[in-house]
Amino acid sequence: MSKHYGPRVPQNLPLVCTCAHVRSEHDDVCSGRDSYGLACECLSFEIDRYWSGLDSERTPPRPEAVAAADWWALQLAQPPVHGIGAQEQSDFANAATAVSRKPKTPEQIDDFRVALAEMIERKLSKRPEDWRPDNPSWASAFRTIAGDYRPAQELETAAEQAGFQLKMFDVPMKTVMWINPGIVRVAVGHGGIDEVVWQEAQ
Template identity: 40%
Template sequence: MTARSEAVAAASWWALRLAEPSHQNVGHPDANTLLAALANTNARAYTPDQVEAYRVALTARIEAHLAQSEWSLAEPIFGSEVRCLYNDYSLDPVLTEAAATAGIEVGVADLPLKTVMWIDPGKVSVRSGYGSEVETVWDWRWPWPPTTPATGANGHPEPDQSQLGNISDTPPTPPAG
């Protein structure tokens, strides 16, 4: 079974954050500094093979999670609260189960804190860090890759893994008319 594009995009976003830990935003500059120091002291280094194993396991786990939720292109927001993934005071079970399947240990500090991701039909969005803006990770209207999109099983363009996290946060302007 081929995973839907939304699952691939969501899993790739989390895996990229695991591969390249970034600045944490928990809402206060002193707390951010302390967290960065602790993360550097206790940082886990993941190999590219571990990150890829996590991405593959997470894609499958997200796909299974989505299969249990309401999924309607006509009403993409309906059921969104069930399809969200988070890392706040604990990791979402979907994220920890994928790590176990991949044979790695992933903790709260290994991924961006105060983060929630919504996986909706045709769109994946994330708020990464306390008080941050919601970013669109993937939208079915965006050409992916920009030159020749390959169409997935659901009729949406398939994301190019090398471009995740580097795409514009602004969706294209709809045609006038």
């Protein structure tokens, strides 16, 4: 699922943005679109994969969707620590993870990240009336990604689109993510305290 975000750049030009156009929220690189949503005409800019393959009729993932996908991709890049209740059970899960978990390649993780961001955006777009920046927690139950002993369905589907199968030990068990306007929170493990993993700059 190799994607290119923004207009094509000649290979002999540096991939460094020299424009003053819109920057993407997740890593402050050129989004490939100007303030009117038109394609950036800079001769050189840094590629932003979240804009790859998006035509004028499709909406790119909003910053909240990108941040959520980034967090889950990070979990794939490192062995998760499971907290599933009793210490003995958690120790067993972590030991099993160390033995059976197969590392993912950077390409797989990146493809997973892109697929998940687009999937989350579609999920959020299904209930536009519930996306209220003035009341971020409104209807947040409809914007969760939650897994128990099995990864959330959204994660499994994104992994399939990236060309691999997500196993129970690949991401933290009993984890819930809330994706709300301007803020993304996660509670990791059984009884975990929800923490802010991304917040829109004020």
